[in-house]
Amino acid sequence: MSLLWSQCISKLEGELPPQQFNTWIRPLQAVESESELKLLAPNRFVLDWVKQHFIGKIEEVLSAQKTDSSPSVVLEIGTKKPESAEESSPSPARKAQSAKKNQPNNLNVAFSFETFVEGKSNQLAKAASMQVAQNVGRAYNPLFIYGGVGLGKTHLMHAIGNEILKSIPSANIVYLHSERFVSDMVKALQHNAINTFKEYYRTVDALLIDDIQFFAGKERSQEEFFHTFNTLLENKHQVVLTCDRYPKEIKGLEERLKSRFGWGLPVAVEPPDLETRVAILMSKAVHSGVDLPDEVAFFIGKRIRSNIRELEGALRRVIANSHFTGKPITLEFAKEALRDLIALQDRLINVENIQKTVAEYYKIRGADLLSSKRTRSITRPRQIAMALAKELTNHSLPEIGAMFGGRDHTTVLHACRKVQELRESDNKLAEDYSNLLRTLSA
Amino acid sequence: MPQQLALPFAFNPELGFDQFHPGVNAEPVRHLRQTAAGMGERLIFLWGDSGAGKTHLLNACCREAAHRNRTISYLPLDLLIAWDAGALEGLEHQDLVCLDDVDRIAGDPAWEAALFILFNRLRELNRDLIVTATAPPARLSISLPDLKTRLGWGLTLRLHALADEDKLVALELHARSLGLDLPPQVGRFLLAHYPRDLPALRCLLGQLDHATLAAKRRLTIPFIKAFLGETT
Numbered sequence: 001m002s003l004l005w006s007q008c009i010s011k012l013e014g015e016l017p018p019q020q021f022n023t024w025i026r027p028l029q030a031v032e033s034e035s036e037l038k039l040l041a042p043n044r045f046v047l048d049w050v051k052q053h054f055i056g057k058i059e060e061v062l063s064a065q066k067t068d069s070s071p072s073v074v075l076e077i078g079t080k081k082p083e084s085a086e087e088s089s090p091s092p093a094r095k096a097q098s099a100k101k102n103q104p105n106n107l108n109v110a111f112s113f114e115t116f117v118e119g120k121s122n123q124l125a126k127a128a129s130m131q132v133a134q135n136v137g138r139a140y141n142p143l144f145i146y147g148g149v150g151l152g153k154t155h156l157m158h159a160i161g162n163e164i165l166k167s168i169p170s171a172n173i174v175y176l177h178s179e180r181f182v183s184d185m186v187k188a189l190q191h192n193a194i195n196t197f198k199e200y201y202r203t204v205d206a207l208l209i210d211d212i213q214f215f216a217g218k219e220r221s222q223e224e225f226f227h228t229f230n231t232l233l234e235n236k237h238q239v240v241l242t243c244d245r246y247p248k249e250i251k252g253l254e255e256r257l258k259s260r261f262g263w264g265l266p267v268a269v270e271p272p273d274l275e276t277r278v279a280i281l282m283s284k285a286v287h288s289g290v291d292l293p294d295e296v297a298f299f300i301g302k303r304i305r306s307n308i309r310e311l312e313g314a315l316r317r318v319i320a321n322s323h324f325t326g327k328p329i330t331l332e333f334a335k336e337a338l339r340d341l342i343a344l345q346d347r348l349i350n351v352e353n354i355q356k357t358v359a360e361y362y363k364i365r366g367a368d369l370l371s372s373k374r375t376r377s378i379t380r381p382r383q384i385a386m387a388l389a390k391e392l393t394n395h396s397l398p399e400i401g402a403m404f405g406g407r408d409h410t411t412v413l414h415a416c417r418k419v420q421e422l423r424e425s426d427n428k429l430a431e432d433y434s435n436l437l438r439t440l441s442a
Numbered sequence: 443m444p445q446q447l448a449l450p451f452a453f454n455p456e457l458g459f460d461q462f463h464p465g466v467n468a469e470p471v472r473h474l475r476q477t478a479a480g481m482g483e484r485l486i487f488l489w490g491d492s493g494a495g496k497t498h499l500l501n502a503c504c505r506e507a508a509h510r511n512r513t514i515s516y517l518p519l520d521l522l523i524a525w526d527a528g529a530l531e532g533l534e535h536q537d538l539v540c541l542d543d544v545d546r547i548a549g550d551p552a553w554e555a556a557l558f559i560l561f562n563r564l565r566e567l568n569r570d571l572i573v574t575a576t577a578p579p580a581r582l583s584i585s586l587p588d589l590k591t592r593l594g595w596g597l598t599l600r601l602h603a604l605a606d607e608d609k610l611v612a613l614e615l616h617a618r619s620l621g622l623d624l625p626p627q628v629g630r631f632l633l634a635h636y637p638r639d640l641p642a643l644r645c646l647l648g649q650l651d652h653a654t655l656a657a658k659r660r661l662t663i664p665f666i667k668a669f670l671g672e673t674t
Contacts, residue, residue, distance in 0.1 A: 018457040019497070022504040022516035027536060029513060042515060043531040079513075079535040106566065150591040179559050211588065244588070309595040310580070316597050320483070324469045340578070340600050 005030035029080045037071045040078040106175045111158030119276025125267045129156045133163035140265035142239035147269035150307030153242040175208040182221045202231040206238035216252030277301035296334045351403045358385040370405035383415035457501035465608030470599040478503035485596025486572045493641040494601040496574040500540040512537035519546045527556035534563035538570045545575040548583045558589040622651045
């Protein structure tokens with residue numbers, strides 16, 4: 001850091017309240033020359049604020065520091081990076097997290113097919129992704145992977161890119177988030193470089209764009225992407241897209257794009273079942289160099305059902321607590337470490353809440369679920385609510401029956417079997433069940 | 443004799459780790475220190491009731507990181523929400539970003555989207571992020587599910603309220619940073635007779651500091667009674 005600036009900030013630190021100092025002065029980076037001190041602000045917002053409120057103070061402090069003529073202060077938006085203060089001895093946590101060194105194409109090498117934990121909920125998506133990686137531009141084009149948040153779509157996308165590079169190291173692959181595509185395009189337009197932008201994206205061997213639901217409502221970006229997409233497909237270059245929903249369901253997206261997204265193979269990723277959740281936990285634990293007993297993995301897997309990020313967060317909490325206390329990870333230990341998190345889940349998921357959510361979803365009255373009515377429009381939601389109660393709570397079948405208007409436990413058992421059967425044969429019902437499961441455990 | 447006027451200068455007590463009494467919160471404090479130093483978890487989500495000390499700790503992280511020549515941005519979202527989400531632009535180039543009161547932007551589409559973008563970029567560039575809120579990620583009313591799940595991806599830590607004995611130590615630390623001598627019996631008196639949340643007690647201590655200076659008196663129980671009798 002510039003010596004002058006470092007003297008200046010220690011003075012300012014003593015004079016300004018810590019919050020003000022940390023918000024406005026700390027983010028500034030200084031580049032000092034003979035005649036000027038250039039202060040780089042991370043964005044326009046900080047720059048304007050400093051200009052308005054602090055520049056006078058900064059100049060005053062600077063002139064007090066310098067006995068001869070003080071340099072003029074120039075404020076600009078920018079950063080001195082890329083050099084960063086690198087730690088001398090990274091902790092195990094940091095090492096595990098930094099293993100994912102990124103390449104220029106933005107691919108994260110840690111996301112490979114080998115590290116992807118396969119289960120019933122994602123095996124089709126994985127198989128299709130492997131096909132695409134082995135037959136670039138010739139298998140499914142575009143490959144459209146969709147599903148809820150935190151279920152592994154991004155992992156698959158990176159795995160495709162990494163796998164292609166294994167067999168064709170010279171392949172030009174670009175992974176990016178849809179928001180980055182939009183902001184790059186806006187920048188290109190501002191700098192009169194739209195042709196370079198077009199050229200860049202239209203000549204890649206594989207374009208992997210994450211979360212394309214963020215294109216919704218951005219017409220100019222959609223237009224540009226439409227042309228990029230067409231050029232790539234015409235030239236048999238691979239396109240892989242992920243989205244939080246099926247193409248036809250994306251609001252604010254042009255029809256022609258929706259229909260094109262469906263040309264290749266749309267493939268869903270569902271929330272993982274218990275066994276897959278446990279396998280994911282085991283794999284993450286191995287990756288972190290931690291010995292995770294089966295019973296602990298099952299305990300966490302049973303409690304955290306909604307998505308993989310939350311599952312990872314819970315495991316991280318247990319590992320961190322074990323490092324801090326120096327105690328081994330046992331079931332009791334994990335229960336204690338996750339006490340807050342579990343209390344939270346238990347509060348959210350109870351039979352009353354399940355009944356309320358199911359009734360709202362099917363637009364029926366909550367009381368109907370408890371009544372003796374036997375019309376199809378009531379019995380089906382009732383059976384689904386019972387199956388959800390069995391899956392999401394620890395109540396016994398007789399208890400669940402009692403909470404559904406005093407029904408027998410065999411009725412609950414029948415409902416659970418029926419729903420299981422229908423989930424395999426009736427797509428609409430399977431989707432309803434997944435939606436409800438997601439809503440309840442989110 | 444008329445009371446001497448204390449000069450109304452702004453005194454800014456340091457918000458460092460040394461001025462924070464961890465009590466039952468030794469674990470979160472250690473993780474925060476490590477992350478601030480660039481040697482811990484990449485993402486920490488710290489939650490706890492108002493007044494538990496989240497803001498103090500974030501400011502302490504900024505100090506710690508600065509001592510290690512790391513570049514930092516601290517954003518008190520409670521204040522910044524009045525302006526626009528452009529405040530989050532470009533922060534991915536900082537080594538450490540500290541976002542205070544993230545619950546304040548929950549439900550605001552522009553801020554949520556900006557934070558989502560920042561989150562992804564920080565992750566791409568392997569930068570550190572510390573976020574605070576009054577509730578854990580799953581309980582925040584964030585509308586963007588992509589953002590909500592990402593916030594729970596890292597290490598989520600709870601900052602617990604301190605027991606009375608620890609509050610006493612925390613108050614003594616605060617008094618020391620003000621240059622004020624707080625005898626234990628006076629501290630206990632404050633805890634027993636006034637609101638027991640630390641921010642209120644710290645604020646009261648600030649007023650008492652001012653009053654003892656003006657009156658050139660030591661801080662005693664009779665002085666407190668007289669002072670509060672006067673001000674109420």
